[in-house]
Amino acid sequence: MTRIHILGGTGYAGRQIVAEAARRGHQVTSFSRSIPTEQTPGVEYRAGDVQDPAYLASVFTDTDVVISALSTRGGLAGEGRMRALVAAEAELAAGHGVRLGVMGGAGSLQAEEGGPDWSTCPTSSRKPGPNPSNSPAPSITCARTPTTALTGS
Structure with missing residues (x-):
């Protein structure tokens, strides 16, 4: 143990x-x-x-x-x-x-202003979203109403 x-x-x-x-x-x-x-x-x-x-x-x-x-x-x-x-x-x-x-804390930050707070967005609410940057990584959005933004340094 x-x-x-x-x-x-x-x-x-x-x-x-x-x-x-x-x-x-x-x-x-x-x-x-x-x-x-x-x-x-x-x-x-x-x-x-x-x-x-x-x-x-x-x-x-x-x-x-x-x-x-x-x-x-x-x-x-x-x-x-x-x-x-x-x-x-x-x-x-x-x-x-x-x-x-x-452990890093990036999951608790917002990727963009007004974006979802991943720490309160259940995996079941994460949906494919638009990919305006044409990045090879898929964009994901939170299907729930966004919560108050969390900030961090």
Whole structure:
């Protein structure tokens, strides 16, 4: 059984990683700003601020793998903040002999102004759309009414 610590374990991608890792029988600890009211059975939850060096360092102890599924919102919004945090994560992982995986957050951003918010558009609502750029990649739209735009850096 692998010991997996997940930073941002209550966010959009993180909570899905937490649930799947627990389902597969791994020992999972979720690290986030707050403890969720709905928890995945068998998962340990710890709350804190990843910008606190002691809290961040605790993520890399007593584990085999750390997955960073953090968002560039809140205290991590702003140019260079996420990059600095990922650099600190890499240094901690190397120092503790821990494998590190970093998840990107592009799925929570809008591809264009007024476009769909992919974090709230269920896969079943995604439909082929126009391809004005003649890109070889197909265009996809959200068949639901768009929600308020999310912004990120």
